[in-house]
Amino acid sequence: MGRSEEVLGEALKKHDRSTYQLSTKFTPQIADSSDNPVETMLDASLKRLNTDYIDLYWIHNPADVEKWTPYLIPLLKSGKIKHVGVSNHNIEQIKLADRILGEAGYRVEAVQNHFSLLYRSSEQAGVLDYCQEYNIKFFAYMVLEQGALTGRYNVDNPLPAGSDRANIYNGLLPQLQALTDQMQAMGAKRGVSTADIATAWAIAKGTTPIIGITKPKYIDDEILVNKIKLTAEEISLLESLADNANVDTRGGWEQPMDA
Ligand SMILES: NC(=O)c1ccc[n+]([C@@H]2O[C@H](COP(=O)([O-])OP(=O)(O)OC[C@H]3O[C@@H](n4cnc5c(N)ncnc54)[C@H](OP(=O)(O)O)[C@@H]3O)[C@@H](O)[C@H]2O)c1
Numbered sequence: 001m002g003r004s005e006e007v008l009g010e011a012l013k014k015h016d017r018s019t020y021q022l023s024t025k026f027t028p029q030i031a032d033s034s035d036n037p038v039e040t041m042l043d044a045s046l047k048r049l050n051t052d053y054i055d056l057y058w059i060h061n062p063a064d065v066e067k068w069t070p071y072l073i074p075l076l077k078s079g080k081i082k083h084v085g086v087s088n089h090n091i092e093q094i095k096l097a098d099r100i101l102g103e104a105g106y107r108v109e110a111v112q113n114h115f116s117l118l119y120r121s122s123e124q125a126g127v128l129d130y131c132q133e134y135n136i137k138f139f140a141y142m143v144l145e146q147g148a149l150t151g152r153y154n155v156d157n158p159l160p161a162g163s164d165r166a167n168i169y170n171g172l173l174p175q176l177q178a179l180t181d182q183m184q185a186m187g188a189k190r191g192v193s194t195a196d197i198a199t200a201w202a203i204a205k206g207t208t209p210i211i212g213i214t215k216p217k218y219i220d221d222e223i224l225v226n227k228i229k230l231t232a233e234e235i236s237l238l239e240s241l242a243d244n245a246n247v248d249t250r251g252g253w254e255q256p257m258d259a
Helices: 003-012 037-049 065-078 091-102 127-133 164-190 194-204 216-225 232-245
Strands: 023-026 054-059 081-087 108-114 137-141 208-210
Touching: 003 037, 023 037, 037 054, 037 065, 054 065, 054 108, 065 081, 065 091, 081 091, 081 137, 091 108, 091 127, 108 127, 127 137, 164 194, 164 232, 194 208, 194 216, 194 232
Parallel strands: 023 054, 054 081, 081 108, 108 137, 137 208
Antiparallel strands: none
């Protein structure tokens, strides 16, 4: 637990704190029984990251919005956290967290939900529009569906056997082929990768993608991807192929956004 924060904290030691921003999260399911479990978890992150504040602090899920959101207020007041985001929250849960923070003069400034060509629940339930209307930044996670939308994996070259992602996606790969073939063709036309097209689509929808980068070369893709502009026709073609794939990639930890 917390190993990636330790590694990051070590790597950042040689950089001035004003030159980067940090974000980490509070997960209700692993809260301890201390007086302020949110501050206890935050303090452990601060120690591992070698810092005394977090720029954007997330509540990982809406396990109990009324219970956990108030704990953030003293942390905002003390400056230990600068901004608050909520993850896996639907509109009603976002509104509730925002109302609780609003009573103390703060607000929900970011939302982080699963959003990809294959999983557009936040768009269908109006979360994207809501965020846009109220100037809340929407961060999209699993834009590449854990690798299934990168073109790297297909029926002949499935995801690594025995991994959780193989169990979820390998059975779906035949249904994804028409979509990933089209993404590859759109990428080839521009000299970019299939993964870049998935990310460019998410950016075109007004979101900020959070990509699980596992290799240094993937960083070059992320720099490049901002330059890709998909046309309205391309976006509509990708979405109709995604609909035709007829797969449900909602994670076991997520509730549908319209629930
Ligand atoms: N709030 C939540 O509940 C929640 C839940 C899940 C994830 N997240 C966040 O979202 C982030 C991303 O999620 P994720 O890593 O599960 O899924 P993802 O970003 O959809 O997929 C990551 C996978 O895609 C491949 N990949 C990444 N960049 C690539 C590129 N440029 N070209 C080709 N392949 C590429 C890598 O696979 P290979 O290594 O096989 O190449 C990597 O394992 C996580 O790190 C986390 O911060 C949040």
